[in-house]
Amino acid sequence: MVNLNVNIAGLKLKNPVTTASGTFGFGEEFEDFIDLNKLGGIFVKGLTLYNREGNDYPRMAETPSGMLNAVGLQNKGIDYFINTIYPKIKKWDTQIFPNINGSVVEDYIAVAEKLNDVEGIEGLELNISCPNVKEGGMAFGVSCPSAIAVTKAVREVYDKTIIVKLSPNVTDITEIAKGVEGAGADGVSLINTLLGMAIDANTRKPILSTITGGLSGPAIKPVAIRMVWQVYNAVKIPIVGIGGIMNATDAIEFMLAGSTAIQVGTANFIDPQISVKIVDGLEDYCTQNRITEISDLIGGMIS
């Protein structure tokens, strides 16, 4: 028997496999393909205080071993999530993590305050790293003082688990990680997408309506693993590893680098069953390697 449970600051996940915000909708989109009760958690689509229409089409460009996106946080607002979506998805026996965003600190506070009262939601992901919005978003996550300020502000109004989603588009991600740890974050998730760009050589125009966008997929995996390992060596709070995880072996690599849990992102677009296949694959890996507690793998790289 393998114990797949992991623990993020006291919050138990039945296994380390969760799905990344923006790649899994609200989970319902995958109901025909998988048993959502098998997941450790679902980080739902990014939410803001009010309805957002997002960026203009085209929002996506396929790139070598990955893709760029510039969706721009299209969502119907936090109240719609709490009143209409959450009642439909709370039946699943998995942790639901809203991913919250704002243009100003007051937006984050207002969203977090509303979520604090929602029974059944035990934690949120504080997104200070969205590269696709003009105001706020990544701006909070690329400087230490602003990352600390927004984390502190949300900490004051939110009593449950806060996981801060970090941007890789910084000189030293460990400085930001240490900053948000000091400001009261219970965990960090990394990495959000890398800022990228693609041009159509025939039309000489940018492919994305926003010109730049966020790169995801296996193309970013080595960068993500390096950053997880650096942050693991810099902070004590748990890490949720993200970046191009396509299979169970990738997930193991992230755990060995220091991740307590992982998020499956772009791979959900290629195989809508991949998240659950990774849960099964982790169990197989542990069985084959005579590991009884998967948490023993966390930071277990032999150097």
Place this chain on the structure above:
Amino acid sequence: MKRIQDFNVISYTWLNDDNYIITLGSETDIECVEPGNFAEIKVPNSPDVFLRRPISILDVDHQNNTIKFYIKAIGKGTRQLGNLDINSSLNIVYPLGNSFSVIKKKRALIVGGGSGIAPFILLASKLKDENTEVTFLIGGRTSGDVFLTDEFGRYGEVLVTTEDGSLGEKGMVTQHSVFSRTMDFDLIYTCGPDPMMKAVANIASEKGIDCEASLENMMACGIGACLCCVTPTIRGNECVCTEGPVFNSKDLVW
């Protein structure tokens, strides 16, 4: 219900150098498919092609468990899909998206251009089942771009336009004389390049006829999770993969 399923390549029918019909078979039952539905096809043996390719479903045969796609090879993915070994495996997610309205005992005009003709075999067969009279108007640059007219002919009158006049009337589809006739159609269905669909929708609007257009935006997931394929509508940005691909043209802001 949406499903992920492995198929085998049974055969190819090449219509010309770039256009083909691929027939896939499965050992197990296939899902019910409505006209306008599409599939997300995983492109095998092609490391350059990362995402699935959304392709409109041409036809299904529930007795033999086969599904057909009409594909125009325009990029790496669609070219590679035309280059697989017979009996090799192909993984598809389907049926995706909404479908065309199937009107009963009425008259319908179906306007297609380029690869936009793909959903119309299935649509015409359903319309025929409902005793709706169908007229097809198919446009292309030259006679070599106009396909499937024999198949369409089994369901109704087929009108053709080509830009060079090599087949049917000369000009764009919207210049066809059918539009100067008394337009007693109850619904116009259209699929093809955006400028063509917009022009068809404008005519429909002028004549007070409802028009349904099937859009073909770039997609990643195909199931409404990534929000990459949106189109602006009177209700805001909507996903072509889930709220579409078929939209009433009055709802589109294009």
